[in-house]
Amino acid sequence: MRAITHRFLQSNCSIIPATLFCVTRNMSSRANHDDDFINVGFSSTPRLVVKKVLAKPQHEGDGAVVRRGIGRPELKYFDPFVMLDEFSVSPPAGFPDHPHRGFETVTYMLQGAFAHQDFAGHKGIIRTGDVQWMTAGRGIIHSEMPAGEGPQWGLQLWINLSSIDKMIEPRYQEVPCEDIMRAEEDGVEVRVIAGEAMGVRSPVYTRTPTMYLDFTLKPGAQMQQSIPETWNSFVYVIDGEGLFGSLNTSPVSAHHLLVLGPGDGLTVWNKSSRKLRFAVIGGQPLNEPVVQYGPFVMNSQAEIDQAIEDYQFSKNGFEKAKYWRSEN
Numbered sequence: 259m260r261a262i263t264h265r266f267l268q269s270n271c272s273i274i275p276a277t278l279f280c281v282t283r284n285m286s287s288r289a290n291h292d293d294d295f296i297n298v299g300f301s302s303t304p305r306l307v308v309k310k311v312l313a314k315p316q317h318e319g320d321g322a323v324v325r326r327g328i329g330r331p332e333l334k335y336f337d338p339f340v341m342l343d344e345f346s347v348s349p350p351a352g353f354p355d356h357p358h359r360g361f362e363t364v365t366y367m368l369q370g371a372f373a374h375q376d377f378a379g380h381k382g383i384i385r386t387g388d389v390q391w392m393t394a395g396r397g398i399i400h401s402e403m404p405a406g407e408g409p410q411w412g413l414q415l416w417i418n419l420s421s422i423d424k425m426i427e428p429r430y431q432e433v434p435c436e437d438i439m440r441a442e443e444d445g446v447e448v449r450v451i452a453g454e455a456m457g458v459r460s461p462v463y464t465r466t467p468t469m470y471l472d473f474t475l476k477p478g479a480q481m482q483q484s485i486p487e488t489w490n491s492f493v494y495v496i497d498g499e500g501l502f503g504s505l506n507t508s509p510v511s512a513h514h515l516l517v518l519g520p521g522d523g524l525t526v527w528n529k530s531s532r533k534l535r536f537a538v539i540g541g542q543p544l545n546e547p548v549v550q551y552g553p554f555v556m557n558s559q560a561e562i563d564q565a566i567e568d569y570q571f572s573k574n575g576f577e578k579a580k581y582w583r584s585e586n
């Protein structure tokens with residue numbers, strides 16, 4: 259089924275249109291899946307919203323607006339998530355050469371394009387609907403700059419790595435828009451960036467078990483999504499407004515991050531007259547100490563001190579930093 263779905267989806271990526279096709283939701287069609295997604299019934303214990311955070315805009319220099327949902331005072335760390343930013347960046351603003359260690363960055367372009375290049379020679383442009391899943395591991399130095407006129411809009415999520423994975427070799431998973439699995443049924447469309455939804459499954463490998471789903475609901479539509487019970491999960495509202503977790507709640511609009519409480523599934527209703535778009539993101543908590551210093555996320559202050567030293571002296575993963583500068 260996946261191959262067929264895939265073929266149907268090749269053509270239509272620049273605006274994420276509402277193309278109709280059939281996805282069967284019976285269990286036998288997903289009999290091969292071996293993880294905990296398959297065993298979770300829909301919303302026998304619904305997850306409710308336990309915290310609502312407005313990602314207020316922060317202006318970072320000329321032309322860069324960042325709305326931070328995770329990594330702000332009200333929600334410093336949400337295991338395993340270190341940060342969630344909704345960014346809107348116009349040239350010449352951007353994120354010139356900077357390091358990372360100890361976690362993964364996931365960049366998802368909502369509209370526009372970003373150019374990236376790193377000190378190991380990787381470079382490219384990610385465009386509307388594309389995903390770059392970068393495992394920084396022991397060290398990456400890269401630049402991320404808008405590659406188009408006007409505001410380039412997207413989400414960047416930082417996912418922590420466990421202590422045994424923090425110093426692994428860096429790795430990229432680039433998923434162009436046309437390769438992201440999609441499904442649509444009854445006014446609900448999903449793009450499966452990581453994990454599984456509506457019978458389709460992402461090929462992205464998540465070292466820290468993670469789900470990342472981009473839902474669009476037409477007016478009147480309702481969705482249910484299973485989420486493994488032991489995971490932490492949240493919603494980020496991208497556009498429109500909806501009811502999350504319970505019908506007895508007030509509508510929540512764009513730029514709000516909703517922390518979900520315990521349970522095994524989420525239900526969302528679009529009772530408005532326009533489309534609703536939101537991301538559902540969940541991950542298995544690491545339950546480890548976290549010490550963050552800017553772009554370094556480690557388990558202890560000693561490891562942070564080491565990261566700063568390694569970066570300054572171009573060693574232990576930062577060797578290539580010695581002579582490299584981006585071409586921006």
Ligand SMILES: [Mn+2]
Nearest residue numbers: 356358363402
């Ligand atoms: Mn970066």
